[in-house]
Amino acid sequence: DIQMTQSPSSLSASVGDRVTITCRASQTFSRYLNWYQHKPGEAPNLLIHTSSYLHAGVPSRFSGSSSGTDFTLTISNLQPEDFATYYCQQSYSMPITFGQGTRLDIK
Amino acid sequence: QVTLRESGPALVKPKQTLTLTCTFSGFSLSTSGMCVSWIRQPPGKALEWLARVDWDDDKFYNTSLKTRLSISKDTSKNQVVLTMTNVDPADTATYYCARRVVLIRESYYHYYMDVWGKGTSVTVSS
Numbered sequence: 363d364i365q366m367t368q369s370p371s372s373l374s375a376s377v378g379d380r381v382t383i384t385c386r387a388s389q390t391f392s393r394y395l396n397w398y399q400h401k402p403g404e405a406p407n408l409l410i411h412t413s414s415y416l417h418a419g420v421p422s423r424f425s426g427s428s429s430g431t432d433f434t435l436t437i438s439n440l441q442p443e444d445f446a447t448y449y450c451q452q453s454y455s456m457p458i459t460f461g462q463g464t465r466l467d468i469k
Numbered sequence: 470q471v472t473l474r475e476s477g478p479a480l481v482k483p484k485q486t487l488t489l490t491c492t493f494s495g496f497s498l499s500t501s502g503m504c505v506s507w508i509r510q511p512p513g514k515a516l517e518w519l520a521r522v523d524w525d526d527d528k529f530y531n532t533s534l535k536t537r538l539s540i541s542k543d544t545s546k547n548q549v550v551l552t553m554t555n556v557d558p559a560d561t562a563t564y565y566c567a568r569r570v571v572l573i574r575e576s577y578y579h580y581y582m583d584v585w586g587k588g589t590s591v592t593v594s595s
Binding site: 363393394396398400404405406407408411412415417449451453456457458459460461462463 | 508510515516518531532565577579581587588
């Protein structure tokens with residue numbers, strides 16, 4: 363199975379900040395990495411698919427990139443509604459695996 | 470509009486079999502490339518992918534849970550059913566189903582779960 367190591371596990375930031383979350387894969391694969399936002403009591407929402415493609419309707423302050431086995435989610439100009447938990451998920455091979463999540467809190 | 474809705478028992482006793490149903494609308498699981506996955510989240514823990522059934526009836530399972538899981542689809546009813554045998558309190562979680570789509574864009578495939586249900590909470594306790 364491909365292991366996805368996500369960091370940091372938690373993060374405190376203020377409205378207007380820029381934050382970066384990283385996912386490292388246990389083996390090399392190109393582009394097949396998705397990012398989700400999850401708020402308590404709600405369904406997870408797809409933000410970025412295939413490493414860097416913004417899902418329809420997602421604000422442009424969210425962006426994704428990759429380099430080797432490292433994948434990055436960047437949120438620019440944090441808004442109050444962005445405080446949530448974020449997960450990466452590889453879609454390269456079965457079984458599908460998620461990162462451990464990054465909880466983003468208000469500082 | 471694509472929607473998915475999970476249903477099943479809220480409380481299950483240890484060692485029993487849990488059966489969850491995902492009822493969906495707005496797409497067909499007969500369409501090439503379409504799939505439905507089950508994912509769970511135990512309280513305070515991360516998302517964990519469980520199983521997937523594909524349009525061609527291929528099935529895939531979480532490595533550590535595969536001996537206890539079974540997934541099936543009923544295309545005529547627009548439903549996907551997940552069964553988990555011999556449940557344990559560690560199986561207490563919110564269970565989600567999600568649609569996976571495939572898109573061809575810029576000459577390669579894109580695979581992602583674009584629509585999720587709201588989840589159903591399951592507690593395993595005697």
